[in-house]
Amino acid sequence: AQSVTQPDIHITVSEGASLELRCNYSYGATPYLFWYVQSPGQGLQLLLKYFSGDTLVQGIKGFEAEFKRSQSSFNLRKPSVHWSDAAEYFCAVAAGDSGAGSYQLTFGKGTKLSVIP
Amino acid sequence: EAQVTQNPRYLITVTGKKLTVTCSQNMNHEYMSWYRQDPGLGLRQIYYSMNVEVTDKGDVPEGYKVSRKEKRNFPLILESPSPNQTSLYFCASSRWGLQGAAGNTIYFGEGSWLTVV
Numbered sequence: 534a535q536s537v538t539q540p541d542i543h544i545t546v547s548e549g550a551s552l553e554l555r556c557n558y559s560y561g562a563t564p565y566l567f568w569y570v571q572s573p574g575q576g577l578q579l580l581l582k583y584f585s586g587d588t589l590v591q592g593i594k595g596f597e598a599e600f601k602r603s604q605s606s607f608n609l610r611k612p613s614v615h616w617s618d619a620a621e622y623f624c625a626v627a628a629g630d631s632g633a634g635s636y637q638l639t640f641g642k643g644t645k646l647s648v649i650p
Numbered sequence: 651e652a653q654v655t656q657n658p659r660y661l662i663t664v665t666g667k668k669l670t671v672t673c674s675q676n677m678n679h680e681y682m683s684w685y686r687q688d689p690g691l692g693l694r695q696i697y698y699s700m701n702v703e704v705t706d707k708g709d710v711p712e713g714y715k716v717s718r719k720e721k722r723n724f725p726l727i728l729e730s731p732s733p734n735q736t737s738l739y740f741c742a743s744s745r746w747g748l749q750g751a752a753g754n755t756i757y758f759g760e761g762s763w764l765t766v767v
Binding site: 542567576577578623625637641642643 | 683685690691692693694695698708709740742755756758759760761
C-alpha cells in the first residue's frame with residue numbers, strides 16, 4: 534500500500550523568506566502526487582499536481598514542486614512567503630489499479646506553516 | 651459553478667443516534683469519496699465509489715456506511731455514532747477514478763464538523 538510522510542509537523546518562517554515543505558512517498562509504481570492547502574476552518578484547495586512529464590510542476594499562488602523519483606520526494610517550494618500563506622499543507626499520492634479503474638488518495642499528516650510578519 | 655456540497659456543516663449529536671451526512675456534486679463525476687480529518691493524522695479515506703452502485707472500503711471504514719444510488723449523491727451514514735467518530739469530514743469527487751487522466755481534478759466539499767457526545 535502507498536504511504537506519504539511529511540516529516541515536519543510545524544514550520545515557522547518570516548514573511549519574504551523562502552519556503553520548502555518536504556514530502557516523501559512510498560509506492561511501487563509511478564505515483565500521482567498532489568499538494569493541497571487548508572486554511573483554518575476551510576476545505577482543501579489544490580495547489581498543484583504531478584501526473585507525468587516535466588518533474589518541476591508549477592501551481593497556484595506562486596508555489597512549485599519538484600518530483601524526484603530517486604529520492605521518492607515531492608517537495609513544495611515558494612521563493613518568497615506571504616503572511617496569507619499561513620495554513621496547513623497536505624501532500625497526497627493517488628495510487629491503485631489502473632486496470633480496474635480504481636484508486637485511493639492517501640494523504641500525509643500535514644505540515645502547519647506559520648508566517649512571522 | 652463546480653461544487654461539492656455537504657450537509658450539515660456542523661452537527662452535535664448523541665451516542666447511538668443514527669445520522670446521515672449528505673454529499674452532492676453538480677459535475678456529473680463518476681468518482682466520489684469520503685475522508686475524515688483528525689489532528690495529527692491528516693485525512694484518511696473512509697469509503698469511495700467508482701460509479702453508481704459501486705462502493706469500496708477505504709482505510710477507516712469501520713462504523714460507517716455509504717450508498718451510491720444516484721451519480722450526484724454519496725451520503726455517509728453513521729448507524730450508531732460513537733465519540734471516536736467526532737471529526738471533520740470531507741466529501742470529494744472527480745470525473746473518473748483513473749489516475750493520471752488528464753483533467754481529473756479532485757474537488758473537495760467544505761467539510762462537516764461532527765461532534766458525538
